[in-house]
Amino acid sequence: MKLYHKILFLTLVQLGAIFSFGIYQIQSLYVTQKAAFDQKNLIQSEMIQKRFEEKLDQLQKTAQILINSQEVVTGIISNDTDMLYNWSKLFLSSSAHKIHFIDLDGTIISRGESEFRFGDDASKRFYVQQALKNDTFLGIDTVDDKECLIFAKRIRQYGERPIGLISVALIIDDDLLSSLVQGTTMNIAYHSENQTLLATNHEALINASSLHVMLQASSVKEASFTIGLASDAELHALKEARTNFFVSIGIALILFVFALHFTLLRHLREYRSISQVLIDFYEDRLDIKEVGTTIKHTAQERSTPEVKKIAEALFNMSQKVAETQDALEHLSSIDQLTSLWNRRKLEEFLDQKLKESERGSFFSVLMIDIDRFKTINDTCGHEIGDHVLEVTAQLMRQSVRASDILGRWGGEEFLLILPQTDTQGACVIAEQMRTKVKHHTFDHYANTVTLSLGVATYRSGDTPNAILKRADTALYRAKNNGRDRVEHED
Structure with missing residues (x-):
């Protein structure tokens, strides 16, 4: 595939991902806004429902207040139209348009909305029949040829003997x-x-x-x-905004493809070599150091100032990346507390020494453990424990040769790899190390620190686990024999 097609393809793939993410975000925003729109409508519907229930509740409260009035009860018994009218008109409002007092025969005794209109026969009305039969009625019925929300309730004297009815009605109209x-x-x-x-x-x-x-x-x-x-204007506007954005994204993508096409055709030749270097690096055919060398050579061949500046910038960048990579590699191999090699790096060194031994070389390993280190941590705290680890690591480093490999194996345990060293030589170095640590006075820890050491030497056919197990067995023998000593494999 030509470089032009690669760049175009990779660019379009990335742009497609970006635009897809943008479309996804817009769709998510639309869904969120639609959910908010629906939630608002639900809240408003519940508000209307609540208002309707309050209207019904107000009808019942108005009726109950009048029923509890002794004057109203007296007025119904005595058929006092004027008194009932005066009472009921006080409660007429936007929540109660009609208040009627009705006797047990269904005759209207008094109307709150009309002082001189009474005596009408309402016995055939459904709400009157239901209230007389079931004690209450709450529903829709016709009052004076108008459909109303009605609450009707039977009135009892002293809560026992029925004496009449009260109906409170709210006209169902535009208002x-x-x-x-x-x-x-x-x-x-x-x-x-x-x-x-x-x-x-x-x-x-x-x-x-x-x-x-x-x-x-x-x-x-x-x-x-x-x-x-x-x-539905608000919802329509929301959908229209989403559609317009999708169309805008599509048009922008098409225009960008055309612009990219002509730009690549015009300028690709100047950048082909540099692009190829970057592609080779992307496809792992070059490492970062080779990229720097190739870029530098390319910059010397190009005469275009822009290409030279880009090449120089890429060269400087590759140099910094290479330096950072080396630094990170070093950090990933070092134990942060003791500045010795860490376990991962020690395992690499051990594998390397085993391969070298297959070609005639040999080596020994020391497994080293600080005696009673847990007691130091428990009695003096982890800060003192860290101090002991750091100083002990420094003392051990001073006791080994430049070719020896010393690292922290884990916790208070260390591993020393001694190239071209037999068991006797390893024991000499181990004893020197033990003595140096034992006679050292620590700044922040008053007691003596001692080491137990186990020595093992390479045998033909050894694996990492095999030689480490022999060294570890020797170390445990040193521990069991009183600590502060060096033991070697049998």
Whole structure:
């Protein structure tokens, strides 16, 4: 594949990923906004539901207040129209349009909304019959040829003997529906066999759902309240914004592809060599040091100032990366507390020495452990324990040769690899190390620190585990024989 096609393909893949992520984010934003929109509508629907329930509750409270009045009870018994009118008109409001007192025969004794209109026969009314039969009625019925929300309740003298009825009604009209949806973006409709009402002038509800009302059956058939959006302009605007963004992204991507195509055709020759170096590095055909050498050679061959500047910048960058890589490699091989080699690096050295021994070389290993180190940590704290580890590591480093490999194996345990050293020579070095540590006075620890050491020498066919196990066995023998000593393998 030509360099042009590689660059174009890789660029388009990355751009596709970026644009896909952008589209995903926009879609996520749309989904979030849509959820917020739906949540707002749900909250508004619950608000309307609550307002409707409050209307019903207000009807019942008004009726209960009047029923509990002794004057009202007396007025019903004495058929005192004036007194009942004066009482009921006090409670007429936007939550109660009609208040009627009715005797047990179904005759209206008094109307709160009309002082001189009484004596009408309401015995055939469904709500009157239900209240006389079941004690209460809460539902929709016709009052004075108007469909109303009605609460009717039987009135008892001293809570025992029925003496009449009270009905509190709220006319179902445009004003009632408007009060329910006031301050929201919702609309509400009332539908029955006789009429259909809407709170606003919109022709239909959007995403309509029924209002949950616990009303008794009545003579008004098919009565229901329905709520829905008054307008879908907000949702439409949200969808339109999403669509416009998708179209804009598509157009921008097409224009960018054309611009990239012509730019590559025009300038690719100047950058082909440098690009090839970077591709070789990307495909692991060159390491970072080889990249620096190749880039430097390329910069000397190019005459274009821009190419030279890019090559010089890449060369400097590769040099810094190589230096950083070396530093990181060094850090990954060093134990941070003692500055000795760490276990991973020791394992590499051990594998290397075993391979060298297969070609005639030999070596010994020392497994070293600080005696009773846990007691130092437990009695003096980990800070003193770290101090003992650091100083002991320095003392051991002073006791070994430049070719020897000393590292921290783990915890208070150390490993020393002695190239070209037999068991006798290893024991001499181990004894020198033990003596040096034992006679050293620590700055922050008053007691004597001692070492136990186990020595093992390479045998033909050894594996890392085999030679380490023999050294470890010798170390445990030193521990069991009283510590502060050197033991070698049998």
